[in-house]
Amino acid sequence: MHELSIALSLIELARAELKKNGGSKVLALNVKLGPLSGVVKEALLAAYDLAVSESDMSAAVLNVEDVPVTVFCSECKKISTLSGNFGGSLRFVCGYCGQATGDVRSGADLDLVSMEID
Amino acid sequence: MCTECGCGLPGEPKFSGGKKSQHDHEHAHEHTHEHTHEHGHEHTHEHGHEHTHAHEHTHEHTHEHEHAHEHEPGRMHSHSHKHSHSHSHSHDHEHAHDHEHAHDHEHAHDHEHAHDHDHEHDHSHDHDHKNTVVAVHKSIMNANNLQAARNRGFFAGSRVLAVNVLSSPGAGKTKLLTEAIKMLSQKEVDGKTLKCGVVVGDLETDNDAVRLRQSGAPVVQISTGTLCHLDAAMLARSLSELSADPTQLDILFIENVGNLVCPATFDLGEGLRITVLSAGEGEDKPLKYPPAFHFADLVVLSKADLAEACEFDRELALNNIRSLKPEVEIVEVSAKTGAGLDVFCEKLVERFLSLKQQSALGLLL
Numbered sequence: 001m002h003e004l005s006i007a008l009s010l011i012e013l014a015r016a017e018l019k020k021n022g023g024s025k026v027l028a029l030n031v032k033l034g035p036l037s038g039v040v041k042e043a044l045l046a047a048y049d050l051a052v053s054e055s056d057m058s059a060a061v062l063n064v065e066d067v068p069v070t071v072f073c074s075e076c077k078k079i080s081t082l083s084g085n086f087g088g089s090l091r092f093v094c095g096y097c098g099q100a101t102g103d104v105r106s107g108a109d110l111d112l113v114s115m116e117i118d
Numbered sequence: 119m120c121t122e123c124g125c126g127l128p129g130e131p132k133f134s135g136g137k138k139s140q141h142d143h144e145h146a147h148e149h150t151h152e153h154t155h156e157h158g159h160e161h162t163h164e165h166g167h168e169h170t171h172a173h174e175h176t177h178e179h180t181h182e183h184e185h186a187h188e189h190e191p192g193r194m195h196s197h198s199h200k201h202s203h204s205h206s207h208s209h210d211h212e213h214a215h216d217h218e219h220a221h222d223h224e225h226a227h228d229h230e231h232a233h234d235h236d237h238e239h240d241h242s243h244d245h246d247h248k249n250t251v252v253a254v255h256k257s258i259m260n261a262n263n264l265q266a267a268r269n270r271g272f273f274a275g276s277r278v279l280a281v282n283v284l285s286s287p288g289a290g291k292t293k294l295l296t297e298a299i300k301m302l303s304q305k306e307v308d309g310k311t312l313k314c315g316v317v318v319g320d321l322e323t324d325n326d327a328v329r330l331r332q333s334g335a336p337v338v339q340i341s342t343g344t345l346c347h348l349d350a351a352m353l354a355r356s357l358s359e360l361s362a363d364p365t366q367l368d369i370l371f372i373e374n375v376g377n378l379v380c381p382a383t384f385d386l387g388e389g390l391r392i393t394v395l396s397a398g399e400g401e402d403k404p405l406k407y408p409p410a411f412h413f414a415d416l417v418v419l420s421k422a423d424l425a426e427a428c429e430f431d432r433e434l435a436l437n438n439i440r441s442l443k444p445e446v447e448i449v450e451v452s453a454k455t456g457a458g459l460d461v462f463c464e465k466l467v468e469r470f471l472s473l474k475q476q477s478a479l480g481l482l483l
Contacts, residue, residue, distance in 0.1 A: 010258050021252045031258075038383070038409075074445075091408075091441050102412060102443035112254045 003047040006039055006110070010048070011057055013112055023117035026060040030116075034067045034109035041066065069107030075099045082107075131345065131352055134324055135338040135359030136331070262384055265350035269387025276365040277477050279470040280372060282386050284410055285394035286403075287376030290420040292318070292326045293453040294394060294462075295371050299333035301463045302369065307471065313366060317356045318373040319348040326373065336362040347380040348372065350387050369470055382409035390469050394418045397425040401435040404442055412442045416465060422452040 010029065018026050033041055041064050048062045069082045073094035080095025094101050257263055273280045285291050299314045306312070314333070318326045319340040327339035338359045340352055353372060357364045364370065372388060374381040393414035395403055398421065404411040411417060417439050419425075425432065436448060449465060451458035 006258060009261075013254075013256060013258060013260060017252065017254050017256075021250075023250070023252070027249060100441060100444045102445065110258045112256050112258055112260075114251050114253050114255075116249055116251050118249060 003039060003043040004051065006044060007047040007051040010062075010112060011051055011055075014057065014060070014115060017112070017115060018117055021115075021117060025118040026057055026115055027118055028061040028063060028116035029112060030063045030065065030114045032065050032067050032109045032111045032113050034107040035069060036104065036108040037110040039110055065113075067106055067109050070105045071095075071101050072103040072105050073097060073099055073101050074103065079105055131343055132341040133338055133356050133359045134327070134341070135336070135356075135361055136327070259383075262350050265354060266385035266387040269350050269354055270389070271387075273370070273387065273389055274473070274477055276367075277474050278364065278367050279369045279390060279466070279473050280386070280388040281369060281390045281392060281466070282372045282374060282381075282388035283392045283394065284374045284378070284381045284414070285376060285396070285420075286378045286399065286407075289376070289394045289396040289399065290453060291373050291376070291394055292329050294418065294420055294451065295373060296330050296333045297453040297456070297459055298463055298466070299330070299335050299371070301459055302466065303334060305463070305467060307368065307467065307474075312368045312467070312470075313362070314369045314371065315360055315362055315364065315367045316371045316373060317348075317353060317360075319352070319375045321345075321375065330373075336360050342375060346375055346377050347384050348374050348386060349384045353386045369466060378403070378407040378410045382407075382413055389473055390415050390466075392416045392418060394420050395435070395439075396421040397423075397430040398428045401431045401438055404435070404438045408442055411439055411446075414443065414446060416447045416449065418462065419448065419450040420453065422450045422457055423455050424452075 010031070014026055014029055018024075031044075033039060033044070044064065045062060052058045052060060069092070070079050071082060071092045071094065072079050073096065076094060076097045076099070078094070078096055082092060082095055092101055092104065093099060269280070272278075283291050283295065295316060299316070302312045302314055304311070314335045316327075316330050316335055316337040317340060318330060318337060319342055320326055321342055321344065324339035324341070327337045330337045338356045340348060340356055342348070342352070372386060378393075391414050393410050393416075395411075395417060397419065419432070419435065424430075432450075439446060439448060447465065449458060449462050451462050453459065
């Protein structure tokens, strides 16, 4: 994915939220990033630095929290957390019984969770 | 700009419905907005729509007041007249297949109104803003998801089955849809023949629209210019170019730009998503392009008449697809010979009936 345009969308979203909250300045952005989002954390951080440099958002720190992949299994009816590097593969198996499942409950996150503003 | 691959210069896509109308985008805004404003507190929830995972956990409530206007592809301006508030909570979903719902909830959430007045549009904040943390809980793909939710609500309310069709270029989408529409137009549901419409996207030309019109259906061609996929806003705008009233359609097909990458991550607000794989493309295509198959409700193996000549390993293809999504439905079709076309059309009618039934219960859930 194109981390630069993601960073630009993030900044636009942050600006809109800042205005809605009547704030004057963004101090920090808290983002949750899942491995299935297709976005690489380091690339996003680098792209973000580039995108905010010399702008009114240049002081806003970007905090990225990794979130795990969780899947729901229709066999054992449980949600399990999967670890490991998926590398774009979307083949998942239930963490309990090993049954193949396509029901992903989290892990594709690309969310602006909260902002610290002034 | 495509947030997937970065392609696409800012610029207006072009819409042509074969009508002599101007591209007045303002109309498009009103068109969709009218429908959403009819419902008092419209809460749109995404349940089980796998490619917008964020919505599983976070809900965006827009109380009639927040308008999103699209001025260019991918850019949204939000005007909040009152406020919007977001919160997150998780749902335990047992029914992963119910996609096309918009909700009306009698939620205790309503009392959060009072809360938000303290925050929103209140420029007379007397207290100092010292390092306040504000909750946002929005997907960075928020703008598209929001419009997709509006589209979904519109389709559900109008009892239209919107079908998003993805594939690589040349897999046979146009031919498949042209032949399917011809067959569907002969079928009757509740004593009335099925009415189909199409919105088709390509970078340039309206060649596909011309082909599709041979089926007799109203067709809008979206020429994206350089953008590699259709998004929810483009779909919404295209509806006003249709020569038929979209609310009077039964099935609206959306033939996406031929591309197995980017379209997969853009929710259009469809009720059914189909990915087409042709016999000449190879059995490992699904493994090479997982998202397009992972997020499909139905996979069509097209050009079945060429399978033998291409030495297409059907079993392997089926296994590969199922490894990505065990429960996905797969249909094999040759639009050219007609083989399997009736099965394909039956699946569509089934889906349409199920949508009608859900909506008929008065629950836009």
